[in-house]
Each structure stands twice: as C-alpha cells, then as structure tokens.
Amino acid sequence: MSNVVYSFDGSVGYGKLPNGMVFRFDRDAFHKISNVKWYASCESGRFYIIDCRGRKLHSYLLNCLKGYEVDHISLDTLDNCSSNLRICTHQQNQMNQPIQKNNTSGVSGVSWYAPRNKFRARIKVNQKEIHLGYFDTFDDAVIARNIGMRCMFGAYGRYDNVGKIPLWIEKLVAEKCIRFVELSQNSAFFDFWALEVAANA
Structure with a gap:
C-alpha cells in the first residue's frame, strides 16, 4: 500500500x-x-x-x-x-547543470579576468575546457558563452537571456569551437556555419 x-x-x-x-x-x-x-x-x-x-x-x-x-x-x-x-548520455546530462555554488558572476563560464581587465567566457565539454575569448562587457561574455553552448551543447545547454547576437562574437566563438567539433552535441551547427561563411566569402 x-x-x-x-x-x-x-x-x-x-x-x-x-x-x-x-x-x-x-x-x-x-x-x-x-x-x-x-x-x-x-x-x-x-x-x-x-x-x-x-x-x-x-x-x-x-x-x-x-x-x-x-x-x-x-x-x-x-x-x-x-x-x-x-x-x-552522461555527457549530455552534465551539460544541463545548475550554476556552481562558487560562481560569483551569476552566469556559468563567465568571470572577471583581472590581468586583462576584461570578462572571460569559457565552456567545458567532456572535461575539455574551451576558451571563448575576452570581452569588454559582461553581456558580451554571456553572449559568447551562449554561442559556445549552442555550438557544443545544442539542446542540452542552459542558456541565459541575452539580446541580439553581434555577428563578430558569433564568428569568433564559432571559429574557436569548430576545432572541437568531434565533441559537439550539435554538429549540425557547424554545417550551417560553414554554409554561412561560404555565402559571405
């Protein structure tokens, strides 16, 4: 009973x-x-x-x-x-995690990097850390993190609410992530990105 x-x-x-x-x-x-x-x-x-x-x-x-x-x-x-x-998979489940308790920025993978006086964006895939770049503003670093997640995590990422995505950030992050396409859960993004690059060449 x-x-x-x-x-x-x-x-x-x-x-x-x-x-x-x-x-x-x-x-x-x-x-x-x-x-x-x-x-x-x-x-x-x-x-x-x-x-x-x-x-x-x-x-x-x-x-x-x-x-x-x-x-x-x-x-x-x-x-x-x-x-x-x-x-x-376990890897996909790890992509959908709450923010860590030691996070001080409020956004996973985004932190202040004092040596450059900029915000840094990173993601980790299968224990491999991918540096997405340094940015003047917190919002740009969050946008970069979102793009990195879209490239590598696809539907399994925990996305933050951001405004319009500048093309220069999307291009910068996609070029960094494409080197790790074998770890991506969203390889279709890279096929789309390759077509976009070819069309704008």
Whole structure:
C-alpha cells in the first residue's frame, strides 16, 4: 500500500509524501507508480523521489537503456512529467547543470579576468575546457558563452537571456569551437556555419 496522498489537476498528478514534499507526474503514468512507497532522498543538494531500494521515480516512468541517463530538463527533480524528462548520455546530462555554488558572476563560464581587465567566457565539454575569448562587457561574455553552448551543447545547454547576437562574437566563438567539433552535441551547427561563411566569402 502506498504512503503517498495523490491528487490530480487535468493531465498532471501530484504525490504528497508524509513529510509534506510534493512531486509531479503525468496522470496517465499513475498506474506505474501508485502501489509503490515513495521517499525523498537528497543528492548533491537536489531532492529525488525514490523507492525503498533507492530506485528513482523517473526510472519507473522512462525505459532507459544501460549506459544512458534521465535528465530533468528544468533541473526540478520533483517534476517528473514527461515534458520535463529526456533520455541522454552522461555527457549530455552534465551539460544541463545548475550554476556552481562558487560562481560569483551569476552566469556559468563567465568571470572577471583581472590581468586583462576584461570578462572571460569559457565552456567545458567532456572535461575539455574551451576558451571563448575576452570581452569588454559582461553581456558580451554571456553572449559568447551562449554561442559556445549552442555550438557544443545544442539542446542540452542552459542558456541565459541575452539580446541580439553581434555577428563578430558569433564568428569568433564559432571559429574557436569548430576545432572541437568531434565533441559537439550539435554538429549540425557547424554545417550551417560553414554554409554561412561560404555565402559571405
């Protein structure tokens, strides 16, 4: 018998644990989880819903082949609706991470570089750090980081809200990233970029 109090609002189901914590799931998946006793478990500062053996709720909802992982797109691990879950590789899952606690700029991969009196933008792919450039303004460094993520991470990047992208920054970053195309999760970007360069040559 389950220890969870369930309720529904349209197509979304809610499970309330004995400690008051609430998780979400798709109503049509209720039959997969309704007879399980669920508990909250904290891992690296994020809560997951697990059964008595430590199996996570999302593994009941998605059939994930060995060698793959389930990614919570919004980083909300209590939201287990299908729209927030995707199967991915470990590398892709690492691309969708919250900002680190030691970050002081508020944007991952962007920092002040005092020796040059500029902002620096970087990304890391498969333990390989890619330097994207030094910039006069914080906003330009954030734009560069977004372009770098688009080149290397594709749909798996955590993008910051930026304005119009100057062509010179896009060109600078794309030329730096293209050297690492074999690590890219968005190699189609480089095909598009090559066509753009050829058209403007």
